[in-house]
Amino acid sequence: MLSDSTITIAVKKLDGDRQGEKQFRAEVSSIGLIQHINLVKLIGFCCEGDHRLLVYEHMFNGSLDGHLFKKSNVDAAVLSWNTRYQITLGVARGLSYLHQSCRECIIHCDIKPENILLDASFVPKVADFGLAAFVGRDFSRILTSFRGTAGYLAPEWLTGVAITPKVDVYGFGMVLLEVISGRRNSSSEESYNTSSSSNQNVIYFPVQAINKLHGGDLKSLVDPQLHGDFNLEEAERVCKVAGWCIQDNELDRPTMGEVVRVLEGQQEIDVPPMPRLLAAQFY
Numbered sequence: 001m002l003s004d005s006t007i008t009i010a011v012k013k014l015d016g017d018r019q020g021e022k023q024f025r026a027e028v029s030s031i032g033l034i035q036h037i038n039l040v041k042l043i044g045f046c047c048e049g050d051h052r053l054l055v056y057e058h059m060f061n062g063s064l065d066g067h068l069f070k071k072s073n074v075d076a077a078v079l080s081w082n083t084r085y086q087i088t089l090g091v092a093r094g095l096s097y098l099h100q101s102c103r104e105c106i107i108h109c110d111i112k113p114e115n116i117l118l119d120a121s122f123v124p125k126v127a128d129f130g131l132a133a134f135v136g137r138d139f140s141r142i143l144t145s146f147r148g149t150a151g152y153l154a155p156e157w158l159t160g161v162a163i164t165p166k167v168d169v170y171g172f173g174m175v176l177l178e179v180i181s182g183r184r185n186s187s188s189e190e191s192y193n194t195s196s197s198s199n200q201n202v203i204y205f206p207v208q209a210i211n212k213l214h215g216g217d218l219k220s221l222v223d224p225q226l227h228g229d230f231n232l233e234e235a236e237r238v239c240k241v242a243g244w245c246i247q248d249n250e251l252d253r254p255t256m257g258e259v260v261r262v263l264e265g266q267q268e269i270d271v272p273p274m275p276r277l278l279a280a281q282f283y
Contacts, residue, residue, distance in 0.1 A: 008058040009043060014130075023130030024052040030106050030132045038094030040117055040127040056127070060120040065113035068182055078223075081230035083122050084179050088238060089263045090124040091116055095172060096256035098126075099165040105135040107163065110148040111171030113178060133163070151186055155248055155277055166250035172259070173245025176238055177206050182223030210243045210274050237262060243272030
């Protein structure tokens with residue numbers, strides 16, 4: 001708690017090595033310049049000696065993963081469908097702002113449930129800009145050695161080509177599928193509890209989701225903890241958006257601005273094709 005106000009804060013401490021310095025500068029220079037309801041607010045920072053501290057507004061409900069997967073917050077209530085939908089829409093708006101409305105295009109580079117924080121009203125705020133990359137308005141892509149998190153990485157990360165904001169779109173698509181199902185797309189816990197032969201028969205959830213979308217069987221994809229209490233039209237919309245977001249070719253993925261319009265119901269979207277790389281990898 002700040003001594004001169006009633007504001008509750010969260011302090012992030014970075015280590016003093018070169019990577020910590022890079023992350024510190026990236027976070028201060030990116031999030032320090034922008035204000036948006038769906039981006040976490042940087043209140044201040046400390047850069048003294050080896051100390052690298054970032055002071056953020058505290059998010060009462062922690063991160064999205066704690067509510068979806070019940071790891072860090074065992075007592076968390078199951079998120080209602082309406083809350084989940086508003087979270088996806090808020091994150092989409094925050095990313096659209098970063099990509100299209102800032103002076104420089106900012107690519108977050110590490111979109112995952114752990115980096116989506118929830119305030120007391122469950123308004124989502126994108127956080128952790130330590131890997132963020134800046135793209136000047138005169139350029140469309142940037143070369144960077146930064147990598148995000150396995151399971152949310154677009155194919156172009158792995159080929160070493162220059163990246164675009166579409167890497168965030170890919171990560172967002174993977175997050176959408178986890179919001180729908182209430183579980184990890186790929187669960188390491190499953191592999192520990194099953195034999196290697198039976199584990200090979202487990203269908204990777206993104207592949208399963210697009211298959212069932214094609215077959216018109218969406219109900220079986222939605223988190224069973226909701227007990228069928230969800231909007232089928234919205235669930236179909238989210239699943240379609242997710243499928244387009246995780247396409248192999250970045251040119252086939254929508255922009256975050258288009259994603260916002262679809263989620264708001266202002267723009268229609270077709271059923272996406274199965275991404276070949278995902279299908280090949282998990283069949």
